[in-house]
Amino acid sequence: MYAKVIVDVPAKQTNHAFDYFVPEPMRDWVAVGSRVGVPFGPRKLQGFVVELDTQVDYDPSKVKPLTEVMDLYPPLTPDLVELAHWISQTYVCHEVTALQAMIPGALKAKYERHVKVADGGAEGVEIEMQADGQHKMLLPEQLEIIEYVRGKGTVEIGALLHKFAAAGGAVKQLIVEGMLHEVQMIKDRMSAKKVLTVIPPEQPDMLWEWAEQLPARAAKQKQVLSYLAQHPVPIKLSELLHEVGVSATTVKSLAEKGWLSIAEVEVFRDPYAERTFRRTEPLPLMPAQQAVFARIEQAVTGNTRQVFLLHGVTGSGKTEVYLQSIQTCLDEGREAIVLVPEISLTPQMVERFKGRFGDQVAVLHSRLSHGERYDEWRKIMLKQVSVVIGARSAIFAPFTRIGLIIIDEEHESSYKQEESPKYHARDVAIARAGQHQSVVVLGSATPSLESMKRTLRGKASTQQLFDMNHIQTAAAARLPDTAVRSSIDSLNVPFELLSMPTRVEGRPLPPVHIVDMREELRTGNRSMFSRPLYKAIEERLHKKEQTVLLLNRRGYSTFVMCRTCGYVAECPHCDISLTYHQSSHAIRCHYCGYAERQLTTCPSCSSEHIRHFGTGTQRVEEELNKLFPGIRVIRMDVDTTREKGAHEKWLTMFRNRQADVLLGTQMVAKGLDFPHVTLVGAIAADTVLNLPDFRAAERTFQLLTQVAGRAGRHDLPGEVYVQTYAPEHYSILTASKHDYHGFMEKEMTLRQLHEYPPFYRLILLTLSHEQLPLLMRTAEALAARLKELAAEVPTIPIEILGPVASPIARIKDRYRFQCMIKYRGDTAISGLVQQALTLLQDVERQHKLTISVDVDPQMLM
Secondary structure, three states, X not given: OEEEEEEOOOOHHHOOOEEXXXXXXXXXXXXXXXXXXXXXXXXXXXXXXXXXXXXXOOOHHHOOEOOXXXXXXXXXOXXXXXXXXXXXXXXXXXXXXXXXXXXXXXXXXXXXXXXEEOOOOOOOOOOEEEXXXXXXXXXXXXXXXXXXXXXXXXXXXXXXXXXXXXXXXXXXXXXXXXXXXXXXXXXXXXXXXXXXXEEOXXXXXXXXXXXXXXXXXXXXXXXXXXXXXXXXXXXXXXXXXXXXXXXXXXXXXXXXXXXXXXXXXXXXXXXXXXXXXXXXXXXXOOHHHHHHHHHHHHHHHOOOOEEEEEEEOOOOOHHHHHHHHHHHHHHOOOEEEEEOOHHHOOHHHHHHHHHHHHHHEEEEOOOOOHHHHHXXXXXXXXXXXXXXXXXXXXXXXXXXXXXXXXXXXXXXXXXXXXXXXXXXXXXXXXXXXXXXXXXXXXXXXXXXXXXXXXXXXXXXXXXXXXXXXXXXXXXXXXXXXXXXXXXXXXXXXXXXXXXXXXXXXXXOOOOEEEEEHHHHHHOOOOOOOOHHHHHHHHHHHHHOOEEEEEOOOOOOEOEEXXXXXXXXXXXXXXXXXXXXXXXXXXXXXXXXXXXXEOOOXXXXXXXXXXXXXXXXXXXXXXXXXXXOOOOOEEEEOOOOOOOOOHHHHHHHHHXXXXXXXXXXXXXXXXXXXXXOEEEEEEOOOOOHHHOOOOOHHHHHHHHHHHHHOOOOOOOOOOXXXXXXXXXXXXXXXXXXXXXXXXXXXXXXXXXXXXXOOOOOEEEEEEEEEOOHHHHHHHHHHHHHHHHHHHHOXXXXXXXXXXXXXXXXXXXXXXXXXXXXXXXXXXXXXXXXXXXXXXXHHHHHHHHOOEEEEEEOOOOOO
């Protein structure tokens, strides 16, 4: 048996499968998706088995054997291996990078340097070592080192140097002279958690008899035996000691008599072990909910490959439709994946799913520890759960019978991975659904224009959208052929629009008031709160109702400027201004983390007139406390939610009405449902509008619509105030009317006019290097090569824009240039990009040039 293995070396030269021989003892353990240890040059590396065969195309005697199988069960299913290849080709990344993205961090290989005694080396006490053609005797300390390593088999170099701290030179000499060989060992970052467990005998009645045999002075041992006789099940040692009130010595002495046993037993780390979830029953559906559910149910029970775009206004009851659709899926004996944006993965959201499906649910998100995430993933592997709820990467849950994938808030840009592999979870979900003949539900009150355009066209963008670069026109056949192992080559998944246009029980959407901050300024109000919003907050405090305030900037202020000479404090490593944080009295870069103490004088002109400008969440909190003495404010942003459990703590406090105002960045804009929130205020609604991004208007409309939806979701009526310096902008006007269709028509017209997605597709190539001249030359060469290749494919209109400096031209002391490829049609042109990038292989390797490829980018900064 031979295995084709993708090795853990993310480089263009190794971005293909290598053949290895599978030794006889390993054959029952190796499968597609297995992690294996393989020799690779002088090193030993981790690899992933992507194919098995009974022959190779060259001399079998030259094929090296696998050295180890790293898991009892393959961590990847065959369909995930196939999907990784599709991601590699579609998003132009190394295949091992795609494979690594699919396994939990605990399984990502950690390489340790070990040493062992060379074969035949150091057999006796008086050993000669040959050096420079001369024979010399080993020193006593060298003999001691050799005997120590021989006794251990292999020793990690750091541990060896620690053991023989005064003999570092002797260790090095032994390695140089070949007496010790260096070997690389692959270790997991995390292992299963094991706890000492007391196991009663198979015949628990014997415990009473043994208790009678003990002398009177052994009262503690009798207590242990009688407790186990009454509870004859394995119990954690720590729990037994607590229950009976004895020491570990007492229990161990009983184990020495052979009356019970103590063993290490594997347990799952449960992030919700301390929580109890009240069981909930399905709610009666309103007519619009019922119509949507019936259509999804029909597709799930019919094993139909289908994508539904569910456009439901905020508060329309999408979550209940999701829950009942999942139940249908489980009744069919299949599994469900639910994706939500990371910032929406609140305890409230988890509670809804755990309350309905209990222990059948695994939760995967970044706020869990490595160990907790590893154990949640193992529950999926061992088929102990049937539902996964999580952020973007949960799409790779190793299920084998997927019946339903739900993506809530499908418009969210956080579903696009910003590091390699730069996949979009929405498109990966559709690809997985194609593999499993399953249903995808994309839910949102403000669907992305890309998804809406697919539904309006009746079908997904044509089969080539997910076609692994199989380009079928004659002209396109000149593009480089990409060898594929995947069957994801003609998904052609139909899209269908489902609508829930009203809130549950006919509750009204809250009225939205636009406040022109220019007018406020003209009338002398220099506060960050307009007079209408101030009065509204005052009224809610009087009524003991709650308020949500949105400001999409963290920190105290957005920049620090000298009013005498105009100097702005900037990061020395990035071309971006520093943000002032009052709590730490520091100015900080939000890109590289650089920080320095608060400035009291201008470094340029020594003036003392250096001030903080703009408004951040810290400053709004301070202003609220000044204007409303005694007000209770909870601030939620990246700075206040770093600690584990912080989200849950703040939101539980707010739900328990221990605060009057929830102030935060966009993490307060979605996924929250509090019955006493009757006021929502957007402090600076046009923050995003001024960014150099063609999606700025769409993001503004989505954010305002989402945050407005937090108000009046239950019996109390809601109200929304939007403060802006651009009250006439169509995104703000349509958001104030909850008019998605009005916004969509206007935005679609502008996108088509300016040739932007969803009418065109984009690929963004970003190059970075410490030397600007080298970077510019390389970027020019890449653009020229792309234009040459584009000219060879005349049937696909391809435009190459750039190279130009990136909007943020330097990050972490590396200059950044970018090229943009704009093209029409749905044919993936990733193969063209891959061919152009071969031109830069030598520059990348020799000069440490970094190239990032982003297919269908969500961020252009």
